[in-house]
Amino acid sequence: MNHWKLLTIPAFLLFFVGGCSDSGRFSQPIAYNHKKHIEEAGLGCFDCHTGAQTHQKASIPNIHFCKNCHEEAMTDSKEEEKLVGFIKKNELIPWVQVHRVPDHAYFSHRRHVSLGKIACQDCHGDVNNMTLPFTKPHVSINMEFCIRCHESKQVTTDCAACHR
Amino acid sequence: MEHASARPHPDAALLNPIENPGRTYYYIVVGLLVIILYTGFVYFRQLWYGLGVTGMAQPVTWGFYIINFVFFIGISHAGTLISAILRLSKAEWRRPITRMAEVITAIVLAIGGLHPIIDLGRPDRISHLFFNGRLQSPLLWDVASITAYFTASTIYLYIPLIPDIAILRDRGVKPRWLYEFLSWGWQGTERQHKVLDRAMNILMVMVIPIAVSVHTIISYIFAMTVQPGWHSTIFGPYFVVGAIFSGIAAILVLMIVFRKVFHLEGYLKHIHFNYLSILLLIMSLIWFYFTFSEYLTGFYGHEPNEMRVFWYKFAGDFAPYFWAMIVCNFALPVAILCNSKTRTIPGILIASISVIIGMWMERLIIVVPSLANPRLPYPTGIYIPSHTEWMLFLGGISVFILGYMIFARFFPVISIWEIEEGRHESAKIVAERITSYMPDPEPSATGE
Amino acid sequence: MNKKTIEALQVLSISLIWVLFTGIAVWIVSLLRESLRLHDAPDASVGISIIAIPVFFTLASILTYVFIGLRKGRKEESEP
Amino acid sequence: MKWGMVIDLQKCTGCGECAAACKLENNVAIVEPRESEMGRTMLWMDMLTIYEGEYPRLRVRQIPRPCMHCDHPPCTKVCPVRATYMNEEGIVAQIYPQCIGCRYCMAACPYTVKSFNWYKPSFPPGMDRATNPDVSVRPVGVVEKCTFCIHRLQMAKEQAKFEARDLREGDFQPACADSCPTGAIVFGDLENRDHQVNHLAHSPRAEKLLEDLGTEPKVIYLKEVD
Numbered sequence: 001m002n003h004w005k006l007l008t009i010p011a012f013l014l015f016f017v018g019g020c021s022d023s024g025r026f027s028q029p030i031a032y033n034h035k036k037h038i039e040e041a042g043l044g045c046f047d048c049h050t051g052a053q054t055h056q057k058a059s060i061p062n063i064h065f066c067k068n069c070h071e072e073a074m075t076d077s078k079e080e081e082k083l084v085g086f087i088k089k090n091e092l093i094p095w096v097q098v099h100r101v102p103d104h105a106y107f108s109h110r111r112h113v114s115l116g117k118i119a120c121q122d123c124h125g126d127v128n129n130m131t132l133p134f135t136k137p138h139v140s141i142n143m144e145f146c147i148r149c150h151e152s153k154q155v156t157t158d159c160a161a162c163h164r
Numbered sequence: 165m166e167h168a169s170a171r172p173h174p175d176a177a178l179l180n181p182i183e184n185p186g187r188t189y190y191y192i193v194v195g196l197l198v199i200i201l202y203t204g205f206v207y208f209r210q211l212w213y214g215l216g217v218t219g220m221a222q223p224v225t226w227g228f229y230i231i232n233f234v235f236f237i238g239i240s241h242a243g244t245l246i247s248a249i250l251r252l253s254k255a256e257w258r259r260p261i262t263r264m265a266e267v268i269t270a271i272v273l274a275i276g277g278l279h280p281i282i283d284l285g286r287p288d289r290i291s292h293l294f295f296n297g298r299l300q301s302p303l304l305w306d307v308a309s310i311t312a313y314f315t316a317s318t319i320y321l322y323i324p325l326i327p328d329i330a331i332l333r334d335r336g337v338k339p340r341w342l343y344e345f346l347s348w349g350w351q352g353t354e355r356q357h358k359v360l361d362r363a364m365n366i367l368m369v370m371v372i373p374i375a376v377s378v379h380t381i382i383s384y385i386f387a388m389t390v391q392p393g394w395h396s397t398i399f400g401p402y403f404v405v406g407a408i409f410s411g412i413a414a415i416l417v418l419m420i421v422f423r424k425v426f427h428l429e430g431y432l433k434h435i436h437f438n439y440l441s442i443l444l445l446i447m448s449l450i451w452f453y454f455t456f457s458e459y460l461t462g463f464y465g466h467e468p469n470e471m472r473v474f475w476y477k478f479a480g481d482f483a484p485y486f487w488a489m490i491v492c493n494f495a496l497p498v499a500i501l502c503n504s505k506t507r508t509i510p511g512i513l514i515a516s517i518s519v520i521i522g523m524w525m526e527r528l529i530i531v532v533p534s535l536a537n538p539r540l541p542y543p544t545g546i547y548i549p550s551h552t553e554w555m556l557f558l559g560g561i562s563v564f565i566l567g568y569m570i571f572a573r574f575f576p577v578i579s580i581w582e583i584e585e586g587r588h589e590s591a592k593i594v595a596e597r598i599t600s601y602m603p604d605p606e607p608s609a610t611g612e
Numbered sequence: 613m614n615k616k617t618i619e620a621l622q623v624l625s626i627s628l629i630w631v632l633f634t635g636i637a638v639w640i641v642s643l644l645r646e647s648l649r650l651h652d653a654p655d656a657s658v659g660i661s662i663i664a665i666p667v668f669f670t671l672a673s674i675l676t677y678v679f680i681g682l683r684k685g686r687k688e689e690s691e692p
Numbered sequence: 693m694k695w696g697m698v699i700d701l702q703k704c705t706g707c708g709e710c711a712a713a714c715k716l717e718n719n720v721a722i723v724e725p726r727e728s729e730m731g732r733t734m735l736w737m738d739m740l741t742i743y744e745g746e747y748p749r750l751r752v753r754q755i756p757r758p759c760m761h762c763d764h765p766p767c768t769k770v771c772p773v774r775a776t777y778m779n780e781e782g783i784v785a786q787i788y789p790q791c792i793g794c795r796y797c798m799a800a801c802p803y804t805v806k807s808f809n810w811y812k813p814s815f816p817p818g819m820d821r822a823t824n825p826d827v828s829v830r831p832v833g834v835v836e837k838c839t840f841c842i843h844r845l846q847m848a849k850e851q852a853k854f855e856a857r858d859l860r861e862g863d864f865q866p867a868c869a870d871s872c873p874t875g876a877i878v879f880g881d882l883e884n885r886d887h888q889v890n891h892l893a894h895s896p897r898a899e900k901l902l903e904d905l906g907t908e909p910k911v912i913y914l915k916e917v918d
Contacts, residue, residue, distance in 0.1 A: 054854075056847075104789050104828035106846050115853050159777065160785035164827055164843040214832040215793070216810035221731035223804045225795040285793020285808065285833025292773040292792055297643050298652065299661045301772040303796060304643070308664045311636065316671055323678055345618050348682045359681030363674050370670065389800040390766055390905055538804040539902055540757070541742055545731060652774070 026096040028133040031079045035131050041069070045120050045127070052120070056108040060095045063087045098134040099124065101141060105162050116155070173335070175583060178576045181426050183337060185573055196566040203559025206552050207282065215285050217552045224535045224545040228553035229283035231527045232560060235410070236276030237310070237382055238403070238523060242411025243269030244317040245375040248368045256594060257439055259586045260431045263579045264422065265415050266321040271567040272414075273314045275560050280306070282556060302384045313371075313378045320367050323360065326350050327581040342574070379407045386530065393462070393473040393534035402454045409447040409493070410523035413516040416440055418568070420513050422577055431578055434509070441512045444519065445501040452494045472537045481544070482533050485525050492522025626679050633668040640665055694782040695840055696882035696910035697869065698892040699756055702917065703876035706754030710868035710877060711737045714758075717841060717867035719823045721813030721830075734807040736838040737868050756877065758868065759784060759805045759838035760901065760909035767797035767806070775835070782882075782910055783840050791834040798835060802905055806837045840879075841866035861887050882910060 037043045045052065048065065052058035063086050073084050086093050101107040112118045120127065125138035139145055150157050173179055210217050220227040243265040250258035280303070281287055297304050330350035333343035350356060383403035386394040396402075416437065423432045462470045477486045497515040500506045536545035571577070640661055647658065714720065714737035723732050737758045744751040761784045768777050768784060775791035778784045786806075798806040812832040815823065823829055826843045830836050848863040861880050869879040880887035889912075892898070897914040 102789075102828075106826075106843060108847075108850055110854060111850050115850070158779045159774075159787045159790075160779045160783060160839075160842055161846065163785070163787045163789070164839070164846065214809065214811045216727070216732070219730075221810070222733075222798070222807065223731070225798040225808060280794070283794065285795070285835075286791065286831075289773075289790075289792045292775075292790060294639060296646070296773050296790065297639075298772055298774050299640075299643050299647055299658065300652065301770050301796070303770070303772040303794060305660075308636075308640065308661065312664060312667050312671075315633075315668070319671055319675055323674075326678075326682070341618060344615075345621055348622060348679055349686050350682055351686055353685050353687055355685030356682050359678055359685060363678045363681075366670075366674055370667075374667065385796075388770065390802055391799070535799060539802050540804060541740060542804060543731075650774075 025135045026098055027135060028096055029094050030082050030133070032133040033079075033131050034127050034133075035129050038128050052109045053114045054110055056110060058109045060097065062092050062095070063090070066093075099137050099141060104164065105143075105146075106164050107162070116153070122149075175576075175578075175580045177426065177428060177430065178578050178580055178583075179332075179335070179337075181572055182332065182574065182576065183335075189569065189573065193566065193569060196562045196569075199562040200559055200566065203555050203562070206555040206559075210282075210552055211287065217550060219548045219550040219553060221545070221547070223538045223542060224532055224547040226283070226531055226535060227547055228549050228557055229279050231524070231531050232557055233276055233279035233283070234382055234403075234527045234531070235524050236272050236279065236560065237379065238407035238410045238527070239414045239520075240269045240272040240276060240313075240317075240411070241375055241379060241404070241407035242272075242415045243267065244313075244320055244371045245269075245408060246411060246415065248320070248371050248375075251364070251368050252372075254597075255439075256586065256590050257436055259582045259590075260428075260578045261415065261419070261436060261440070262582070263321075263324070264418055264577050265411075266317065266324075267568060267571050267577065268411070268414055268418065269317040270314070270321050271564055271571070273310065273317065274567075275563055277310050277314060279560075302381065302388050305381045306385065309374070309378045309381045313374050316367070316371050316374050320364075320371050322346075323363055323367065324579060324582070325575060326360065327352065328576050328579060331580055332575075376404055379404045386534075391534045392467070392469040392537070392539070393530070396458065396462075398454065398458050398461075402458060405447065405450050405454055406523055406526060409444070409451050410520055412440060412444045412447060413519035413523070416444065416512055416516040417520065420509060420516075422572075423509075426572075426577070428578065431583070437509060437512050438507065441501050441507055441515070444512075444515065445498065448494055448497045448501070448519070455490075455494075469537075469539050473533050476533045476537055476544075477529060481536075482529060486529055489522050489525040489529060492518040492525065494522075622679070626676060629675060630672050633672045636668050637665045693780075693884070694882045694910065695761070695845075695864075696782070696880070696889050696893065696912065697758065697761075697840070697866075698878045698889045698898070698912045698914060700876045700878070700892070700914040701753075701755060702897075702914060703874045704755065704872075705874055705876075706739065707873065708739050708754070709871050709873055710756050711735055711739055713737075713867040713871035714838070717824055717827070718839070719813070719827050719829045720807070720836075721809065722815055722819070723811075724814075727810070732808075732810050734809075734836075736805075736807070736836070738805075755913070756868065757803070757805070757901075758840075758911055760803050760907065760911045761838075761840060763908035763910060764906060766800045766802060766905075766907060770796045770800045772796065781845075783842055783845075784837075785839060785842060786835060786837055788828065788830050788834045788836065793833040793835065795835060802902055802907065803909075806835050808835050809833055 037048075048061040049058040050061075050065075063083075066083060067087050070080065070083050070087060073080055083093070112123075113120070123139055124134075146162065147157060218227060218229075247258070247262040247265045250262065281290060284290065293304070293307065297307070299305075326346070326348055327350055329343050329347040330352070333340070333347045337343060380400035380403065383399035387396055387399040389395060419432050419437070419440075422428055459474065462474055476482055496518045500511045500515040532545075532547050536547065538545075644658055644661060646652075715722070715735065718736055720734050720736055723734060727733075737756055739754040740757045742753050742755055744753070761778075761782060763778075763782065765776075765778055765784050771777070772794060773790055773792055775787050776784065776797050777787075793808070795808055798804075798808060809830050809832050813829055814820075826847070844866065845864045849859060852859045852863060861884075865879050869877040878888050878892055880889040882889055882893055884890055892914060893912050895914055897917065898912050899915050900909045900912055903909075
């Protein structure tokens with residue numbers, strides 16, 4: 001047994017007290033530009049995030065999808081170069097999922113987008129004008145946020161409807 | 165104020181431990197601190213790995229922590245309740261005893277109150293109890309009643325302590341600021357005495373129902389479930405009686421220890437031990453009566469699940485503990501205390517220690533067998549406490565001793581001003597009281 | 613420590629006790645409200661829980677009474 | 693809606709397939725043998741050993757035992773933090789992030805169905821990567837129990853709504869009912885006349901465990917007839 005680990009408990013407690021859920025920032029491998037893709041390439045949310053309307057997960061597109069346009073470089077952007085590099089090497093882009101629902105909660109995009117008719121912007125913000133990828137969640141994903149919306153929309157607030 | 169302490173005080177024996185604590189005191193404190201530190205380490209280990217380091221399993225999901233919780237809270241009834249009853253009934257022999265008893269309550273309650281938290285699988289989520297607590301659960305009743313009892317008994321300990329703190333302040337005992345701060349400007353004027361008396365009278369009446377409610381509610385933790393051996397209406401009073409019983413034993417042990425260590429033979433006389441041990445004897449008989457009716461009703465009803473637990477205690481795995489409990493709580497103390505020849509101080513010490521052990525076993529016998537014998541045909545549960553649980557038990561006792569020693573280092577364990585008051589006034593008051601009991605002289609004598 | 617600081621500390625400790633007990637009262641009331649909102653406590657537990665509140669306030673009042681009473685009951689030592 | 697389960701002991705062979713399926717479906721931790729000997733085996737669906745009769749005519753049988761999902765659950769009454777409660781569809785749910793691990797519900801449950809995470813849940817090498825993503829792996833120090841595979845209900849309801857239809861009987865079946873090779877475990881809505889459980893629950897063979905406690909279990913056994 002590693003008793004030295006016990007030393008980390010006070011540190012852990014501090015961390016716990018300090019609040020740890022969504023204050024961290026993430027860095028993305030490629031500085032993806034949502035605005036450019038929407039305005040210049042004329043893409044919509046569901047063109048790339050294909051699961052958002054029909055599946056539990058919205059899915060983040062990766063090389064197999066990006067390949068459709070970016071097999072060869074379209075511009076002289078440094079960031080595109082990186083993408084083309086990934087595609088050439090047939091290597092997955094290590095996107096960081098920023099909007100994360102904890103394991104113990106059930107969340108489905110289909111339920112919210114197709115059945116609940118919630119706009120993407122309500123949770124993810126004004127993505128259409130974002131020139132950089134997400135480094136932190138637009139809203140803090142915690143139960144208070146979920147419950148407030150569920151109460152205002154008068155949908156179920158039964159614990160077991162989301163917890164599992 | 166150096167010269168002040170040179171003045172011989174009539175109760176110098178009580179002030180001596182505070183003014184000259186001596187070396188052994190610090191050795192013992194260091195020893196206890198070592199044990200407590202190690203206990204802290206053991207507890208952090210439990211926090212890190214989870215409750216798996218204990219001996220609890222399924223179906224015995226409650227073990228030492230809950231047993232000790234009930235046990236310590238039981239001991240705590242020594243103090244405030246008994247002191248309040250003695251004060252209310254104006255028993256003059258209470259004077260050297262009340263303070264010692266009240267201190268037990270305050271310290272033990274703090275230790276006992278921590279046990280359910282030690283028992284939690286996720287103590288980091290304790291805030292859920294405050295933000296999402298559910299008043300329907302007996303555990304929440306416990307949180308509320310133990311808080312009330314703890315605050316009430318601390319206040320009840322503190323208020324009669326004020327004049328003694330003032331004595332220490334006036335004698336210039338260090339740390340001065342502490343006594344200055346705590347004495348609240350006491351000067352012993354008539355008006356101040358009146359205020360203090362009134363406050364104590366209200367408190368006395370208040371703490372008794374609070375104390376009774378606390379242990380009743382602790383018994384409800386068990387009695388509110390439908391488990392065999394727990395679901396019983398007798399549990400409330402049964403627990404209260406057991407608590408007072410173990411409490412008196414704890415006071416007696418402490419009195420004997422202090423008498424020996426601080427040389428208080430002049431204050432704690434044989435009569436005090438005699439009276440208290442007779443109270444212990446009575447409680448032992450009442451305890452036996454409750455135990456008897458508790459098991460007899462179960463046995464007579466002959467409900468199969470109830471009987472499984474019954475035989476588990478009477479002739480099964482728990483029989484050694486059960487019969488040891490009967491010996492410790494009933495046979496031995498009654499045998500010793502019934503006879504005035506054996507009702508000596510060593511005899512009382514043996515009886516009291518046996519009662520404390522016996523009452524701890526009673527808690528064990530209440531908690532474990534009911535859990536070990538589920539209603540559905542599962543294998544009988546086994547419970548072997550681990551090193552962690554034993555350590556936390558020992559740690560709890562060490563914290564108690566240390567707490568008591570720290571209290572005795574700074575404050576007199578026997579109420580000086582109440583003794584003084586007794587010297588001056590009680591003889592007169594008692595004489596007046598006794599005359600008031602007596603029939604008035606025959607009026608016919610003057611008529612003719 | 614001089615007299616002023618000690619006095620200030622005494623007043624502070626008394627007010628802290630009031631803060632603590634008010635906190636407990638607020639806590640119980642908020643639990644009651646939540647259980648009523650969720651229709652979770654139909655039993656007598658609601659009524660019984662309310663009893664705890666006056667108990668705490670009585671305790672605090674007794675302490676305050678003693679504190680004020682002792683200050684008023686002092687000899688007039690400040691006078692020459 | 694009142695979800696319930698009927699276990700037909702006439703059909704049950706005691707094979708234990710339901711217990712195994714449950715364990716895999718719900719990521720129930722697999723404890724080490726040493727721990728298991730101490731009585732820390734975690735099973736949401738346990739196999740109860742029942743002895744009937746006396747020695748020469750002794751009969752031993754294994755019957756499946758999930759959580760009874762009582763209509764008057766003794767466990768939810770005592771929970772100090774609302775970590776366990778009965779929802780409107782009659783499922784007694786356990787909310788893991790809310791549980792403080794006091795184990796009062798375990799002590800109060802007359803059926804002893806709840807399990808506690810004495811240690812951080814562990815899985816044998818290789819298996820830890822094969823946990824069911826639809827169910828969370830519980831943290832250390834919380835109580836857990838059979839949920840009637842409530843995650844399946846969440847998904848089934850969503851699917852039904854997506855297809856704009858009502859929930860059908862077959863849409864929501866817990867893993868044990870799904871896996872039973874003899875079809876002894878039937879699951880459905882006890883209040884819905886179209887569901888099989890509704891008929892079976894009124895069978896003369898129907899009985900409940902510890903019925904006299906008044907807990908009104910929603911798991912109903914159909915006793916064997918010789």
